[in-house]
Amino acid sequence: MEVLPLQSHDKKEGRLSIVSTGPGNLQQMTPRALRAIAESDYVIGNAFYLDLVEPLLSGKEVIRSSMGREVERAKKALELAENHVVSMVSGGDAGVYGMASIVLEVVERSGSPVAVEVIPGVTAALSAASRLGSPLSGDYVTISLSDLLTPWEVIEKRLDLAFRMGVPVAVYNPRSNGRPDNLAKAISIAGRHLAPATPVGVVKDAFRKSEESLVTTLEEFPDRFDFVDMHSIVIIGGEESRLWRMGQDVRGIITPRGYHRKYVY
Incomplete structure (x- = not known):
């Protein structure tokens, strides 16, 4: 299986991070998750989970979505990541009932070359x-x-x-x-x-x-x-x-x- 290499975090080429925000307390987020959001031009996610990380969003372009619009959210994040640094936030761990699977499916079906990283977190x-x-x-x-x-x-x-x-x-x-x-x-x-x-x-x-x-x-x-x-x-x-x-x-x-x-x- 070929895995696309992650781009250097020091570059500003487009990339997409699927960021696990943990249980909803900033102290429970990993340093990598905090850094990914800090580096982002755009932060996109369900409004509920964005509100939980509000102190991290200053100076970012924030796109709020609602429950049931996960596919639309994933497509928008991938589109933005073609030319920007984007974080898709997901509560708990993004790979456990979170956004990782749908984002990766959208990436897979689109054939997009955008670099994607799944950042783990503390699941519920x-x-x-x-x-x-x-x-x-x-x-x-x-x-x-x-x-x-x-x-x-x-x-x-x-x-x-x-x-x-x-x-x-x-x-x-x-x-x-x-x-x-x-x-x-x-x-x-x-x-x-x-x-x-x-x-x-x-x-x-x-x-x-x-x-x-x-x-x-x-x-x-x-x-x-x-x-x-x-x-x-x-x-x-x-x-x-x-x-x-x-x-x-x-x-x-x-x-x-x-x-x-x-x-x-």
């Missing part, structure tokens, strides 16, 4: 996990409950297989006004394979000023569905996951990696 599952303790310490699965691009029948099959494995599952896009029942369906599937006491954690707006979190169990979680929205990540523990306690206080979730089977501590 890892941001949420860090706020809950260590629920994803070993193998785990990420699944989105959004059926806008994936048929629900496929999502149900994947959920069943994931919960059968007994590993933690990080759920993206868990509950929206247009899809209020998908989370309940997912938890019903989880209940076929996991114990009622399996820990469940929810983090909303991780690392933002409005951050909130919830730790509960699989059995009790349906009573707290109203807490969950599209800015939330739901982490459902696996067979070995347990509540992390300090005395009587529940601090979060721990999924042991297996050190207790090899070492005494």
Whole structure:
């Protein structure tokens, strides 16, 4: 497979960076992501994610887009990158339910010679996990409950297989006004394979000023569905996951990696 070489960052020829902005706090962005935006003539992206990096946009030509216009956004970014330095921002990690795939598909189908770089970031599952303790310490699965691009029948099959494995599952896009029942369906599937006491954690707006979190169990979680929205990540523990306690206080979730089977501590 031939990969187009990246152009030198010291040159001002056209290039396109797909910039992962992480969970929405500038302190969680990588130095490379910060530099890419600083070097850009144009910054384009969903208005919500652009607002989160507003302090970085001074002096830039900013193009705001809305949800559902990803293809149009990708085409515009590629067009601008023929003669300018362009950053396409994407929340979390651009390669995990983000803009990387559609931008690269547009580049591929157009045959454009524009140099493209995908800059990684902290994806939402890892941001949420860090706020809950260590629920994803070993193998785990990420699944989105959004059926806008994936048929629900496929999502149900994947959920069943994931919960059968007994590993933690990080759920993206868990509950929206247009899809209020998908989370309940997912938890019903989880209940076929996991114990009622399996820990469940929810983090909303991780690392933002409005951050909130919830730790509960699989059995009790349906009573707290109203807490969950599209800015939330739901982490459902696996067979070995347990509540992390300090005395009587529940601090979060721990999924042991297996050190207790090899070492005494």
